[in-house]
């Protein structure tokens with residue numbers, strides 16, 4: 474047990490928010506408690522299991538050469554920041570098998586590096602010419618990495634034990650004129666407000682933190698970066714919206730069939746609201762270091 478006595482984002486005093494179980498992979502019924510910081514709105518898993526690795530699938534960090542059906546999501550993510558960075562060197566933190574890096578070559582990012590924990594993924598990327606640091610500690614792993622024009626953390630920050638330290642370390646690797654890209658679940662989303670513990674993107678206990686956009690933006694600003702773009706409606710964000718509601722819908726309805734029907738109706742009616750402001754279930758934020 475590692476109770477979070479103080480908020481990792483601001484030092485505030487968190488209060489209990491909700492309980493959730495792993496209903497997707499391990500399904501062992503263990504109850505996980507999440508807290509919320511009343512000052513900054515960060516959610517944190519309170520009772521982090523000692524065997525957290527057991528809650529990941531064996532191939533959680535590796536899916537071979539990448540699923541081609543996800544190509545449009547990778548192109549969508551690249552289009553959120555490629556125009557700002559203009560190509561050059563890209564550093565992907567927690568890239569899995571490196572599918573985003575491979576797609577990034579088509580956007581001018583031909584000099585590539587990665588910090589990744591999975592040995593098979595690292596091997597695959599080395600074969601692709603990516604300069605790889607293989608480590609389970611991304612903060613330490615970033616130490617000797619060269620600064621890049623684009624530093625990307627896509628659905629990584631919510632999984633790590635020290636998200637603020639990782640943000641600061643990642644920001645320090647952004648060249649003047651370059652960008653830091655952070656994609657992560659949005660605790661201020663419409664779907665989370667409704668679904669709470671049954672929100673798909675709580676994903677207990679794998680998601681250790683749910684970080685409000687303002688928290689991430691403030692940390693990036695203190696590292697010298699400016700927030701040039703934030704969206705919840707990039708293709709990946711829309712995909713996350715589609716998957717956000719179903720655990721909640723199945724839980725409130727008496728049968729699986731009626732649950733799936735409710736999920737479909739809610740997704741259709743909420744879709745319009747989710748596209749306004751930053752109400753989508755995942756945000757992608759782009760932070761730029763001013764040119765020298």
Ligand SMILES: [Zn+2]
Nearest residue numbers: 480483510513
């Ligand atoms: Zn806080």
